[in-house]
Amino acid sequence: MNTTCPYCGVGCGLIAGPDGLVGDEAHPANRGRLCVKGATLGLTLDDRDRLTQPSIGGRDTTWAEALDLAAVRFAEAISRHGPDSVAFYVSGQFLTEDYYVANKLMKGFIGSGNIDTNSRLCMASPVAAHIRAFGEDLVPGIYDDFDQADLILFTGSNAAWCHPVLFQRALRAREARGTRIVVIDPRRSATAELADLHIPIAPGGDLALFAALLAVCAERGMLDHRFIREHTSGFDAALSAARTAGHGIDDALFATLAEWVVATPRMITAFSQGVNQSAIATDTISAIINLHLATGRIGKPGACPFSLTGQPNAMGGREVGGLANQLAAHLGFDDPSHHDQLARFWNAPHLARHPGLKAVDLFDAVHDGRIKALWIAGTNPAESLPRSNHVREALARCPTVVAADCWATATTARAHIVLPAAGWSEKDGTVTNSERLISRQRAFRSAPGEAKPDWWMFAELGRRLGHGPAFDFPNPASIFREHAALSAFENAGERVFNLAALTNIPDEDYDALRPLHWPIGPADHRLLGDGRFSTGDQRARFVPTIAPASEATPMMTLNTGRLRDQWHTMTRTGRVPELMAHRSHAALEIAPEDAAASGLASGDLVAVTSNHGTITLTAVVDPGQRRGSAFAAMHWTEGQGSAGTVNQLIGSTCDPASGEPAYKHGQASLRRIAAQWHGIALGRAALTGRVNTLHAGCWARTPRADGLMHLRFTGTAPLALGATGRAVATALLDLPEGLESLDYADLRRGVFRLAVLKRGTVQLLLHVARDTAALPTVEALEALFGQSWPEPDAGRLLIGLGAPRLSPAGRIVCVCHQVTEPAIRAAIATGRLGTVEAIGLATLAGTGCGSCVSELKGLLRHELVAAE
Numbered sequence: 079m080n081t082t083c084p085y086c087g088v089g090c091g092l093i094a095g096p097d098g099l100v101g102d103e104a105h106p107a108n109r110g111r112l113c114v115k116g117a118t119l120g121l122t123l124d125d126r127d128r129l130t131q132p133s134i135g136g137r138d139t140t141w142a143e144a145l146d147l148a149a150v151r152f153a154e155a156i157s158r159h160g161p162d163s164v165a166f167y168v169s170g171q172f173l174t175e176d177y178y179v180a181n182k183l184m185k186g187f188i189g190s191g192n193i194d195t196n197s198r199l200c201m202a203s204p205v206a207a208h209i210r211a212f213g214e215d216l217v218p219g220i221y222d223d224f225d226q227a228d229l230i231l232f233t234g235s236n237a238a239w240c241h242p243v244l245f246q247r248a249l250r251a252r253e254a255r256g257t258r259i260v261v262i263d264p265r266r267s268a269t270a271e272l273a274d275l276h277i278p279i280a281p282g283g284d285l286a287l288f289a290a291l292l293a294v295c296a297e298r299g300m301l302d303h304r305f306i307r308e309h310t311s312g313f314d315a316a317l318s319a320a321r322t323a324g325h326g327i328d329d330a331l332f333a334t335l336a337e338w339v340v341a342t343p344r345m346i347t348a349f350s351q352g353v354n355q356s357a358i359a360t361d362t363i364s365a366i367i368n369l370h371l372a373t374g375r376i377g378k379p380g381a382c383p384f385s386l387t388g389q390p391n392a393m394g395g396r397e398v399g400g401l402a403n404q405l406a407a408h409l410g411f412d413d414p415s416h417h418d419q420l421a422r423f424w425n426a427p428h429l430a431r432h433p434g435l436k437a438v439d440l441f442d443a444v445h446d447g448r449i450k451a452l453w454i455a456g457t458n459p460a461e462s463l464p465r466s467n468h469v470r471e472a473l474a475r476c477p478t479v480v481a482a483d484c485w486a487t488a489t490t491a492r493a494h495i496v497l498p499a500a501g502w503s504e505k506d507g508t509v510t511n512s513e514r515l516i517s518r519q520r521a522f523r524s525a526p527g528e529a530k531p532d533w534w535m536f537a538e539l540g541r542r543l544g545h546g547p548a549f550d551f552p553n554p555a556s557i558f559r560e561h562a563a564l565s566a567f568e569n570a571g572e573r574v575f576n577l578a579a580l581t582n583i584p585d586e587d588y589d590a591l592r593p594l595h596w597p598i599g600p601a602d603h604r605l606l607g608d609g610r611f612s613t614g615d616q617r618a619r620f621v622p623t624i625a626p627a628s629e630a631t632p633m634m635t636l637n638t639g640r641l642r643d644q645w646h647t648m649t650r651t652g653r654v655p656e657l658m659a660h661r662s663h664a665a666l667e668i669a670p671e672d673a674a675a676s677g678l679a680s681g682d683l684v685a686v687t688s689n690h691g692t693i694t695l696t697a698v699v700d701p702g703q704r705r706g707s708a709f710a711a712m713h714w715t716e717g718q719g720s721a722g723t724v725n726q727l728i729g730s731t732c733d734p735a736s737g738e739p740a741y742k743h744g745q746a747s748l749r750r751i752a753a754q755w756h757g758i759a760l761g762r763a764a765l766t767g768r769v770n771t772l773h774a775g776c777w778a779r780t781p782r783a784d785g786l787m788h789l790r791f792t793g794t795a796p797l798a799l800g801a802t803g804r805a806v807a808t809a810l811l812d813l814p815e816g817l818e819s820l821d822y823a824d825l826r827r828g829v830f831r832l833a834v835l836k837r838g839t840v841q842l843l844l845h846v847a848r849d850t851a852a853l854p855t856v857e858a859l860e861a862l863f864g865q866s867w868p869e870p871d872a873g874r875l876l877i878g879l880g881a882p883r884l885s886p887a888g889r890i891v892c893v894c895h896q897v898t899e900p901a902i903r904a905a906i907a908t909g910r911l912g913t914v915e916a917i918g919l920a921t922l923a924g925t926g927c928g929s930c931v932s933e934l935k936g937l938l939r940h941e942l943v944a945a946e
């Protein structure tokens with residue numbers, strides 16, 4: 079069965095067959111390749127912790143009762159307070175069909191613009207900049223351009239980790255044609271590690287840099303005057319504004335970059351969240367687009383600005399109008415003729431005529447009581463929105479919160495009605511990737527319990543609100559046909575987004591649909607190369623951009639983003655031990671100078687404080703961080719430990735044009751915290767599930783193989799928990815009564831141990847000591863499970879005879895071949911290896927999906943330095 083990966087916007091094709099999941103060689107997005115996340119998808123197909131039954135207030139119930147109650151609550155709010163008192167908050171992980179139905183219900187039939195999506199958090203800025211420049215939300219380029227470019231600027235993108243299969247295409251272009259790769263990022267990311275040139279830009283410095291590049295191209299006579307004259311407007315103002323910009327980076331780096339940019343017509347600027355998630359994002363993207371328009375580098379082979387989409391269907395959501403400030407099918411709120419068109423097509427009684435609330439404003443409206451009923455699906459805002467504590471408060475205050483998800487999350491925990499959603503591998507529909515390629519996602523297993531697809535839930539809600547005929551969809555194919563018909567409705571070429579050819583696609587053809595680009599038809603899938611734009615006069619519009627003056631602040635910039643093997647709030651990837659091996663707990667990566675200033679060494683606890691809260695992370699001193707800027711991953715959640723939810727620290731500053739939050743530019747101060755004691759536990763999930771947060775200090779929970787959970791504790795206050803191993807254990811963990819256990823305490827040395835047994839097999843081991851050197855490794859503890867411990871033997875579990883001090887196996891770098899960092903270091907040292915290929919031959923590391931190649935390079939560099 080052919081399907082597509084549910085993770086990033088590259089949109090790789092997969093085949094689910096009898097031997098598991100493999101890359102689809104016939105899929106144009108990946109031609110058979112997969113990254114670690116795609117390659118380990120099979121490991122996530124585990125229904126154990128899934129939501130399987132609707133519930134109301136924690137009590138299991140039927141679909142009929144749950145949906146009736148939701149409908150009554152929505153109807154009450156609408157009739158008493160008007161349609162703007164209700165809202166949907168949905169997801170770029172929705173299939174197009176889910177999205178279409180939700181949007182139709184809210185904007186066409188409930189009559190409010192209040193449907194927004196987590197794509198607000200990553201794609202809203204590119205959408206705003208595209209519409210401003212091109213008159214329509216259009217990505218001009220396609221992935222083939224990465225094969226054909228001679229210069230690729232990745233700015234604000236860690237593509238080696240976040241769009242790995244596309245990034246590998248850029249690497250192959252470098253091999254094949256000498257393509258130069260430049261990475262613009264304040265930190266030396268994995269992508270920067272592999273670049274020909276890394277520009278460690280100041281946070282938010284991109285706007286000035288791209289304006290300065292435009293000014294240089296003008297100075298050196300590299301502008302495409304014909305294109306500017308015939309196909310654009312507003313150039314002079316944009317150039318004058320650009321001439322006021324200082325490039326803001328090291329002069330020598332700028333000279334090299336400028337020389338490459340001036341001399342290379344086949345140039346792509348690929349940008350992502352480092353650009354999009356800032357308070358000046360839309361203007362920054364305009365500066366990028368200005369440079370491309372002025373040099374005619376748009377819609378030509380190897381030449382375009384390229385917005386990398388985050389989620390698998392971030393693009394599909396934009397097609398159906400999932401954002402609160404769009405209508406469906408690239409129709410807009412600002413054109414009254416579009417309202418009329420859409421109202422007639424849908425036969426919609428109360429079409430929304432003004433935009434709804436954008437995500438951050440929406441949750442403010444929930445907080446202050448304007449929103450009385452909220453339906454959240456396919457996203458976990460209690461973790462992923464800025465000011466997460468405020469969001470949690472908003473959920474607690476809202477009279478009705480409905481949440482549809484596949485797993486329990488921080489959001490479902492705060493919902494009144496929880497609905498079990500069918501997820502990837504269980505539902506049918508389409509997604510559109512970064513290059514406008516529509517692919518089918520196909521169900522190849524059945525959903526657990528009573529889980530249902532989101533389109534069905536919204537259609538049921540629509541019916542219960544009295545709009546039956548408009549929501550009478552028997553299957554996803556029927557929804558897709560209506561979506562295609564709408565895109566073609568009264569569209570004589572005004573809108574490029576047009577799926578006319580699919581309007582009457584029969585169910586069987588929809589089931590068999592092979593990936594296809596929109597617009598459908600032309601052999602060349604690039605857009606805008608002909609210089610005809612979707613603006614009234616068909617000219618692209620330059621937008622003058624001025625960089626704001628930077629403000630001096632004593633705070634650090636808190637940069638947040640992604641890790642290679644994790645996906646967002648980890649509902650899927652966080653359950654797979656193999657994917658935990660790369661980074662097993664939350665950390666703050668800081669430059670050596672900043673670490674020294676705060677007295678921090680790697681491994682120390684650091685309290686990170688912003689205007690919104692404090693969390694304690696483990697410091698990792700990293701020379702790749704820019705001074706004054708520190709990086710924390712966005713992934714860790716409240717259930718995984720005390721360092722969860724970095725969004726407690728991020729403020730709600732958004733780009734004014736797009737409403738996208740400035741997640742990359744938080745402000746925080748650092749303070750070292752002395753550790754008083756340390757603890758480690760390994761045990762069955764039932765015994766490790768409840769941590770006593772009062773005494774546990776800083777703690778983190780990580781899944782290990784065989785259903786075991788690994789807990790780590792670091793005490794921030796002296797240990798005054800009791801005098802026995804058992805007392806200490808019960809102070810840290812909520813353990814049931816009546817367990818069979820052994821314990822040990824050495825008060826003088828502050829050592830406490832506990833073993834829980836069941837019929838001679840170990841269930842839980844806990845060790846506490848003043849010093850980490852006195853604790854066993856998790857591997858050593860793991861070795862004690864799975865053996866049997868008859869009575870006379872069992873004591874050895876605690877005094878350590880049973881625990882041969884296994885040397886720690888070390889962090890896994892190559893997940894595909896399970897090769898550890900020590901093994902790679904040893905191979906480099908003993909074999910005097912100098913290249914990634916040589917490491918591959920010696921250890922197999924890096925020869926699978928290739929996602930770890932940048933790390934291998936980093937290790938090579940460190941080992942070379944060490945050898946000198």
Ligand SMILES: Nc1nc2c(c(=O)[nH]1)N[C@H]1C(S)=C(S)[C@@H](COP(=O)(O)OP(=O)(O)OC[C@H]3O[C@@H](n4cnc5c(=O)[nH]c(N)nc54)[C@H](O)[C@@H]3O)O[C@H]1N2
Pocket residue numbers: 085086087115200233234235236237239240241262263264265267279280281282283284350351352353356387388389637638639640641642643644645646742743
């Ligand atoms: N492994 C993995 N891949 C993913 C995801 C995931 O969760 N995990 N999520 C997907 C989604 S939804 C998205 S939106 C994408 C995001 O993909 P990316 O945008 O590539 O990922 P991020 O790590 O959020 O941020 C990218 C980089 O921006 C840099 N940055 C911060 N501030 C600035 C700045 O001022 N200027 C510049 N030039 N750079 C800056 C950061 O240091 C970081 O390296 O990834 C997708 N792919």
Ligand SMILES: Nc1nc2c(c(=O)[nH]1)N[C@H]1C(S)=C(S)[C@@H](COP(=O)(O)OP(=O)(O)OC[C@H]3O[C@@H](n4cnc5c(=O)[nH]c(N)nc54)[C@H](O)[C@@H]3O)O[C@H]1N2
Pocket residue numbers: 169171172196197199200351355388389455456457458459461462463482483484485487499500501502532638639640645646647648649650712724725728741742
């Ligand atoms: N600090 C910081 N915060 C960020 C970012 C950052 O860079 N820094 N990035 C932002 C960005 S770009 C994004 S995209 C967001 C992502 O953040 P979220 O939107 O919270 O992303 P996920 O954790 O993927 O949440 C998706 C949820 O949907 C569930 N799910 C999966 N499939 C389905 C389905 O078919 N139906 C339903 N109903 N549920 C399903 C999953 O179990 C999961 O709980 O985070 C944003 N937050």
Ligand code: SF4
Pocket residue numbers: 083084085086087088089090108111112113114115116117240241242243244
């Ligand atoms: S590159 Fe993206 S779409 Fe492709 S396998 Fe990896 S996560 Fe999935």
Ligand SMILES: [Mo]
Pocket residue numbers: 199200388389
């Ligand atoms: Mo995203």
